[in-house]
Amino acid sequence: MTSPQTSRVATTTTVDPKPFIEIRDLHHEYSGITALDRVSLDIQPGEFVTLLGPSGSGKSSLLHILAGLVEATSGTLTVAGRDITGVPPQKREIGLVFQNYALFPHLTARENIHFPHNVRKTPAKEAAARVAEVLELVELTALADRRPDQLSGGQQQRVAVGRAISAVPKVLLLDEPLGALDRRLRQQLGHEIRRVQRETGITTLYVTHDQEEAFTMSDRVVVMNHGEIRQVGTPEEVYTRPRDAFVANFVGEVNLWPVQSPERTGDNATVNILGGADFTARCGYGPDVEALTLAVRPERVWVWHPGSTSPRPEIQFVDSGVIVESTFLGNSRSVVIESERLGRTSALLYDGEEPRDRGARVAFGWEAKHALIIPS
Ligand SMILES: Nc1ncnc2c1ncn2[C@@H]1O[C@H](COP(=O)(O)OP(=O)(O)O)[C@@H](O)[C@H]1O
Numbered sequence: 001m002t003s004p005q006t007s008r009v010a011t012t013t014t015v016d017p018k019p020f021i022e023i024r025d026l027h028h029e030y031s032g033i034t035a036l037d038r039v040s041l042d043i044q045p046g047e048f049v050t051l052l053g054p055s056g057s058g059k060s061s062l063l064h065i066l067a068g069l070v071e072a073t074s075g076t077l078t079v080a081g082r083d084i085t086g087v088p089p090q091k092r093e094i095g096l097v098f099q100n101y102a103l104f105p106h107l108t109a110r111e112n113i114h115f116p117h118n119v120r121k122t123p124a125k126e127a128a129a130r131v132a133e134v135l136e137l138v139e140l141t142a143l144a145d146r147r148p149d150q151l152s153g154g155q156q157q158r159v160a161v162g163r164a165i166s167a168v169p170k171v172l173l174l175d176e177p178l179g180a181l182d183r184r185l186r187q188q189l190g191h192e193i194r195r196v197q198r199e200t201g202i203t204t205l206y207v208t209h210d211q212e213e214a215f216t217m218s219d220r221v222v223v224m225n226h227g228e229i230r231q232v233g234t235p236e237e238v239y240t241r242p243r244d245a246f247v248a249n250f251v252g253e254v255n256l257w258p259v260q261s262p263e264r265t266g267d268n269a270t271v272n273i274l275g276g277a278d279f280t281a282r283c284g285y286g287p288d289v290e291a292l293t294l295a296v297r298p299e300r301v302w303v304w305h306p307g308s309t310s311p312r313p314e315i316q317f318v319d320s321g322v323i324v325e326s327t328f329l330g331n332s333r334s335v336v337i338e339s340e341r342l343g344r345t346s347a348l349l350y351d352g353e354e355p356r357d358r359g360a361r362v363a364f365g366w367e368a369k370h371a372l373i374i375p376s
């Protein structure tokens with residue numbers, strides 16, 4: 001007889017395999033400048049994880065250390081159960097795609113993708129078969145005999161991805177591989193990279209400073225700042241439950257206001273901003289936090305005619321003000337409301353009857369579950 005409890009434990013063990021990449025207490029300094037500050041991270045087999053952070057946050061340093069191009073000041077790295085801390089780069093079985101990691105200009109796409117097999121001395125027949133397979137995967141079969149200067153920027157990056165996965169690496173590392181491309185091509189190639197990664201199942205660590213790119217591609221996102229990991233989670237988790245004001249602001253548009261000593265009851269608290277109307281918000285902070293911020297995403301702000309009730313009972317009145325900016329965005333309209341207590345509040349309005357033109361007087365507010373109190 002199996003009790004429900006036993007089977008639950010068994011399930012947990014199978015869905016949580018041993019991490020494929022283990023990064024432990026990684027610390028790195030360049031002549032006194034801290035680039036990575038005791039970073040620890042586990043990545044599961046086949047996972048697509050993105051390091052997301054502003055310029056200088058340590059993303060490239062982490063990738064370079066994993067690739068073996070830079071030796072960390074301290075800390076350990078394990079890939080597939082093997083400590084690779086002292087292993088030279090060419091023995092790490094890692095595929096690299098860097099924005100400035102150029103293709104060989106005198107070699108064709110096919111020859112570039114074949115190159116890792118020369119280094120590894122793969123038997124000729126096996127190598128040719130693998131190169132043909134990779135050319136198919138990155139959709140370059142028809143252009144295989146062109147040199148880089150005969151290919152567009154996007155096609156060149158597809159060659160770079162093909163070369164990186166050609167020798168079937170254990171890990172694929174990509175550092176802002178789409179940075180030099182225009183927006184449309186970035187989206188298209190981003191989808192292709194993700195498709196190739198899914199089809200090959202290669203555990204991948206991707207770097208970008210672009211939140212949209214990170215969200216559309218990743219299983220999990222690692223938000224970094226000043227060499228530290230600020231939050232790790234699925235795109236949905238970091239967007240809806242940011243751990244602090246930095247994360248909230250970095251992963252999307254957000255309204256932020258300082259709040260003083262909210263009256264807390266369990267997971268909720270009563271807040272008012274500068275003596276305005278009391279409203280309820282969700283608490284996303286621990287016991288010892290001093291400075292707190294209220295975070296509300298613009299798409300969660302509702303506006304309505306002053307004097308009438310809010311569109312739904314759960315939408316709380318917060319303040320009244322005047323629309324001072326109103327921008328048509330195609331599928332929505334972005335407005336800024338100026339009010340005495342809150343200052344400027346951004347709202348994103350979809351089709352509706354509410355006032356939305358510049359100069360209109362409005363009441364506005366939000367639901368308790370969409371107002372989050374977090375550490376500043
Ligand atoms: N070769 C280097 N020498 C000295 N400082 C460096 C070097 N590379 C990076 N840094 C510094 O380390 C920090 C992290 O840089 P980096 O890892 O390149 O960040 P990111 O890729 O997120 O922009 C920054 O302060 C940067 O100036």
Ligand SMILES: [Mg+2]
Pocket residue numbers: 059060061
């Ligand atoms: Mg970088």
